[in-house]
Amino acid sequence: MSNPxxxxxxxxxxxxxxxxxxxxxxxxxxxxERLYNLFLTETMPGTMHQYTGEEAVAAxxxxxxxxGDYITSTHRGHGHAIAKGVSLRSLMAEMFAKDxxxxxxxxxSMHLSDPAMGMLGATxxxxxxxxxxxxxxxxxxxxxxxxxxxxxxxDGAANEGAFHESLxxxxxxxxxxxxxxxxxLYGFSVPFSAASAVPDIAARAAGYGFxxxxxxxxxxxxxxxxxxxxxARARRGDGPTLLECKxxxxxxxxxxxxxxxxxxxxxxxxxxxxxxxxxxxxxxxxGLLPTGEPERVAAEVxxxxxxxxxxxxxxxxxxxDAALQYVYSDESDPLSA
Amino acid sequence: xxxxxxxxxLRETLREQMQRDERVFVLGQDVGKFGGAYRxxxxxxxxxxxxxxxxxxxxxxxxxxxxxGAALTGLRPVAEFQFVDFMANAMDQICNHMAKFRVMSGxxxxxxxxMRAPYGATGRAAxxxxxxxxxxxxxxxxxxxxxxxxxxxxxxxxxxLRERNPVILLEHKLLYGSASPGGKAASAVGEYAAWMTxxxxxxxxxxxxxxxxxxxxRDLTVVATGLMVHxxxxxxxxxxxxxxxxxEIIDPRSVYPLDSATICASVRKTHRCLVxxxxxxxxxxxxxxxxxxxxxxxxxxxxxxQRVAARHSPIPFNYACEAYTLPNExxxxxxxxxxxxxxxxxxx
Numbered sequence: 001m002s003n004p005x006x007x008x009x010x011x012x013x014x015x016x017x018x019x020x021x022x023x024x025x026x027x028x029x030x031x032x033e034r035l036y037n038l039f040l041t042e043t044m045p046g047t048m049h050q051y052t053g054e055e056a057v058a059a060x061x062x063x064x065x066x067x068g069d070y071i072t073s074t075h076r077g078h079g080h081a082i083a084k085g086v087s088l089r090s091l092m093a094e095m096f097a098k099d100x101x102x103x104x105x106x107x108x109s110m111h112l113s114d115p116a117m118g119m120l121g122a123t124x125x126x127x128x129x130x131x132x133x134x135x136x137x138x139x140x141x142x143x144x145x146x147x148x149x150x151x152x153x154x155d156g157a158a159n160e161g162a163f164h165e166s167l168x169x170x171x172x173x174x175x176x177x178x179x180x181x182x183x184x185l186y187g188f189s190v191p192f193s194a195a196s197a198v199p200d201i202a203a204r205a206a207g208y209g210f211x212x213x214x215x216x217x218x219x220x221x222x223x224x225x226x227x228x229x230x231x232a233r234a235r236r237g238d239g240p241t242l243l244e245c246k247x248x249x250x251x252x253x254x255x256x257x258x259x260x261x262x263x264x265x266x267x268x269x270x271x272x273x274x275x276x277x278x279x280x281x282x283x284x285x286x287g288l289l290p291t292g293e294p295e296r297v298a299a300e301v302x303x304x305x306x307x308x309x310x311x312x313x314x315x316x317x318x319x320x321d322a323a324l325q326y327v328y329s330d331e332s333d334p335l336s337a
Numbered sequence: 338x339x340x341x342x343x344x345x346x347l348r349e350t351l352r353e354q355m356q357r358d359e360r361v362f363v364l365g366q367d368v369g370k371f372g373g374a375y376r377x378x379x380x381x382x383x384x385x386x387x388x389x390x391x392x393x394x395x396x397x398x399x400x401x402x403x404x405x406g407a408a409l410t411g412l413r414p415v416a417e418f419q420f421v422d423f424m425a426n427a428m429d430q431i432c433n434h435m436a437k438f439r440v441m442s443g444x445x446x447x448x449x450x451x452m453r454a455p456y457g458a459t460g461r462a463a464x465x466x467x468x469x470x471x472x473x474x475x476x477x478x479x480x481x482x483x484x485x486x487x488x489x490x491x492x493x494x495x496x497x498l499r500e501r502n503p504v505i506l507l508e509h510k511l512l513y514g515s516a517s518p519g520g521k522a523a524s525a526v527g528e529y530a531a532w533m534t535x536x537x538x539x540x541x542x543x544x545x546x547x548x549x550x551x552x553x554x555r556d557l558t559v560v561a562t563g564l565m566v567h568x569x570x571x572x573x574x575x576x577x578x579x580x581x582x583x584x585e586i587i588d589p590r591s592v593y594p595l596d597s598a599t600i601c602a603s604v605r606k607t608h609r610c611l612v613x614x615x616x617x618x619x620x621x622x623x624x625x626x627x628x629x630x631x632x633x634x635x636x637x638x639x640x641x642x643q644r645v646a647a648r649h650s651p652i653p654f655n656y657a658c659e660a661y662t663l664p665n666e667x668x669x670x671x672x673x674x675x676x677x678x679x680x681x682x683x684x685x
Contacts, residue, residue: 070410104443111441120409121446125433131402132434138403139410142362142388149406162429165396169403172394318443326444327477329501333413333449 013224015288017063021220022279022289023297024059028052028079029276030301031088032251034309035078035095039255045097048109051079053250056275057182058083060223061150061243064231070118070136070149072129075110076182076249077122080152086114092308093315099322100315106323120149126187127153127160130179134166137177137240148176148234156187158201167242171208174239178230181244182217188253189261202244210240217245218273221282339487339535342514342526346487346536347377347453350494351415355385358413361498364391365400365417374419375455375508375522376515397423401430404450405503409438413498414450421454421469421507428472435503436478447501451494456483457509457564457615458659459523463651466659468563468616473505474593474625480504480545482591485512485566489590491536492543499542509564509615529567546594550603554585557676558603560626561613562589565664569613572666572673582677592622600626601634608639609676613664618646643672643682 013021032052038044051058054076062071062083073080081091086102094101095109102114113121120136123129133151140147157163158181170177181201185192198204205212211233215226223245230241248270252259259267283289319325340346355361362385363378369392372379382390393400397418404414418424424431431452438446458466473481480502484490490508497504511525514533526533532551543549551566552573561569566588573584585603589595604610610630614623627642645664653659675682 072406101443103441103445106443107441113438113442113446115409115442115445120406121438121442123434125429128429128434131399131430132406132409134399135403135406135408135414136410137406139407139412142407142412143410161426162398162402165394165399166402169394169396169399322443323440326440326442328480329439329444329447331447331501333499333501 217247
């Protein structure tokens with residue numbers, strides 16, 4: 001087990017930030033565990049793709065963002081939404097396809113969004129969020145707002161055309177974008193090593209004229225430091241960064257899928273480096289995690305999740321014809337004259 | 338001075354809207370210094386600079402995604418695709434993302450993107466000639482319009498920039514009335530000058546879902562889009578002079594939403610209907626119009642609804658072969674004869 005390693009090139013985050021990252025990771029883990037059990041024990045709508053194991057990436061990156069910054073996400077997006085501040089109630093209600101969900105029961109697990117939190121949307125199309133985040137970065141640049149846009153995506157998305165076109169254009173225009181690749185080694189069942197001759201996706205950034213950084217995605221502080229550097233670079237006007245976070249999903253690709261394409265030894269080796277346990281060791285050594293604190297944090301999160309599930313259960317279903325009300329906006333743009 | 342070509346009407350409307358609202362900007366291939374393949378953005382770069390008239394890489398996915406991300410975050414992008422055929426590259430961003438985000442977000446995310454693209458056959462063979470309105474009209478969440486005059490081009494673009502929805506304007510290459518620098522683009526503007534209604538400088542919009550009755554007639558309703566509007570209008574004039582029949586010509590202007598009320602009101606008057614479109618017939622917008630007329634005005638029809646559209650083939654290069662594939666006046670006249678005689682249509 002290795003401890004989180006702050007980047008010497010970047011100042012240590014404050015204790016408050018570190019503890020916040022820890023709490024976010026625990027929240028994501030507990031949310032996913034609760035959801036897993038809900039899918040086991042009752043009829044839940046649709047499917048889900050769990051983020052368990054990858055928590056350090058969302059928590060570390062989002063801790064380096066301001067509330068007004070943008071993210072786009074993926075089919076495996078619960079962690080990104082939680083880390084960006086989307087409420088547990090509205091997320092859980094969306095899992096139950098209720099009208100009180102963040103997408104009013106119209107999007108579900110794969111299509112989470114919350115514009116008020118800068119969460120511009122998750123997409124079930126691999127790579128589909130990368131061009132959108134690039135457009136948000138262009139918008140931030142044109143408006144001079146100082147915002148940055150982060151696109152989270154997996155190793156599979158790095159082989160989509162959308163990845164190439166977006167990163168190329170963002171490099172040419174020095175857009176304030178951060179491309180966060182969560183390389184969990186498998187695109188569903190196919191190992192990345194079989195899908196590409198290049199071991200590190202970060203190396204592709206050289207082809208776009210901006211830095212590509214390989215980050216230990218099980219080390220939340222390493223992720224935070226790399227993200228903070230990338231955010232600072234973007235806000236300075238120096239352009240995008242590609243962060244490749246090497247990580248691992250503990251569960252199958254979706255729902256209860258059994259990952260027959262990987263070995264128990266491999267899973268155990270990654271779990272040995274579990275991001276939350278590593279962070280607990282680090283916090284304990286720094287005196288930031290008194291005895292019993294992990295249990296207290298987990299218990300608090302579980303209470304919040306109890307509340308979220310109760311909220312979701314008691315919320316009304318959307319009207320049967322609700323989608324038809326949302327297809328088109330009837331509003332007129334207040335365009336000048 | 339009124340704008341007398343579609344290229345000019347679009348250009349001056351973009352200029353006006355960019356002057357009035359700093360959120361509006363243009364992006365696409367060669368839209369900057371070069372001024373666009375069909376000259377629509379000519380001069381805008383000089384006035385607004387590279388930040389608001391953005392030459393992109395040849396990357397249609399990126400163009401669509403950039404526009405969408407910018408629209409989600411407060412700007413009003415106008416994305417030009419150099420040919421509608423090239424939009425095939427961007428279909429995922431357009432149909433899976435722009436079109437769906439509003440429903441997927443429960444109505445919280447608006448995607449006010451305006452996309453423009455030239456369409457139609459002009460001797461450039463299979464990959465630069467298509468009429469793909471049906472692809473987009475089939476995606477709930479998009480609006481699709483096909484201006485056939487400078488008046489409609491200005492009015493529809495102004496309406497598009499007031500939409501909170503993604504809108505696609507499909508502009509026929511032969512109707513732009515513009516030519517590349519040093520070049521002479523094929524054009525039908527001279528041929529159809531009588532029907533190219535100019536665009537006044539005044540503020541007005543042509544709302545989506547409002548068809549235009551381009552010509553009053555008694556015997557047969559012809560619903561036509563884009564270039565076919567003009568082909569039908571010219572034919573109507575000749576057939577009237579020859580005392581063959583009196584055609585009423587309707588241009589839906591926007592194909593989604595479709596103004597079936599105006600079309601059906603005309604059919605209730607003439608009792609006959611012919612649809613003329615440049616797209617292939619099968620599962621097309623023309624098929625949709627014919628279906629709606631059959632559903633909504635069946636009792637008033639004295640003959641089967643007829644269709645004339647491109648034959649079911651990629652557009653061939655050879656000029657005579659291209660002309661054979663497209664809905665030419667001979668085929669339109671044959672369908673009119675069938676409709677007037679109450680016969681079944683000469684299906685393709």
